[in-house]
Amino acid sequence: MSPFEALYGRACRTPLCWSEVGERVLEGPEIVDEPTQNVQVIKANLKAAQDRQKSIADRHATDRVYDVGNLVFLKLSPWRGVVRFGKRGKLSPRYIGPYEITERIGEVAYRLELLLELSKVHNVFHVSMLRHYVSNPLHVIPPQHLEINPDLTYDEEPVTILDWKDKVLKNKTVSLVKVLWKNHSVEEATWETEDRMREMYPRLFYEY
Template sequence: MLKACALQFRGDWDEKLPLMEFAYNNSYQVSIGMSPFDALYGRQCRTPVYSDEVGEHRLVVSEDVELTRKQVQIIRERLKIAQDRQKSYADNRRKDLQFEVGDWVFLKLSPWKGVVRFGKRGKLSPRYIGPYEIIERVGPVVYRLALPADLARLHDVFHISMLRKYISDPSHVLEEQPVELEADFTYVEQPVQILDWKTQVLRSREIPLVKVLWRSHTVEEATWEPEDQMREQYLHLFE
């Protein structure tokens, strides 16, 4: 939502970003019944309106505060527009995703790259396995699936966001699920090939990078990874 708002300012979005964060954190959120600032600190945010100085300096400060107040008001209006647009997209998608007992669906997995950049594991685009039959509608947006024996240790109830409708087609070639699937349906993806090399030049150093093709993903989904980390974990790719 913040990104959608920033795009509306284009030329000076980076200058307005602090005000966008301020406006968002001090705007009422229906989901929590208060503003994020109020939820964190137990009160609404207080900002200085006037300076303690007198005379011309006080007048200048007052004009700056008034200008800031008007900018925040504009930003709040644009945040509301972005929020309404996102809600509309979400509502339309929720209406489309309706399943019945007996339907067959794919199940979404979240593959992770087995390398760490900037202290975080990188996430690849979702992958789907299945199809599996819906055997029970547990709630308005929650379904129970008939999972195969090799997935019996995993919970068989899923939110609708993890499902994609399957339309039977004899030409479909379906892949088997990963062997080391976690309880939250994530798994560590494996690299299969180095496609390219380049060097990222920073102010004080250079970082050699390699373009990696991951299993079950297309060339378009290949990612750039630090060469030293890839060599440490996947030396066979460089032999």
């Protein structure tokens, strides 16, 4: 039942759901006794549901213990509006790192060796904020040669065209191409107008 019905013994009147004609009206001590009994039943049901959830969670729970020298990821703050170690927004990463454990504090806390930009952050964290990192050589990305201009910029060069599509505007249709750029991944490919790309990089269209 709804909280209103549990406290007052009748359904809440709304434009969408009117109570039935001839509904029961509580008078005298029943006004206090019946809602009190309903609240006790609700508390008992909530306690049973919480105990059931806790038993399931305890069944799958394991104690996590790390050694000094292990590498771990650090979980970021889940609170909305809180600056997440320089990261803000819905698409911010959930973990940063990995960082090395330098000391174990008590049973459930560890001291990490953080970077200089995190020097203002207290470096002791609860075990629930950490996730073990297993070293994998495949995670190492070899550096790519990048030609830097004297003004510390670099020139963007297209590699190939990944896709085509037509964008219908109010008075005309514009042809777009999805371009893969040098020194960028496929996820960073951008949509550009076909006319502009044909004018600036005609070599991309030789094979089409």
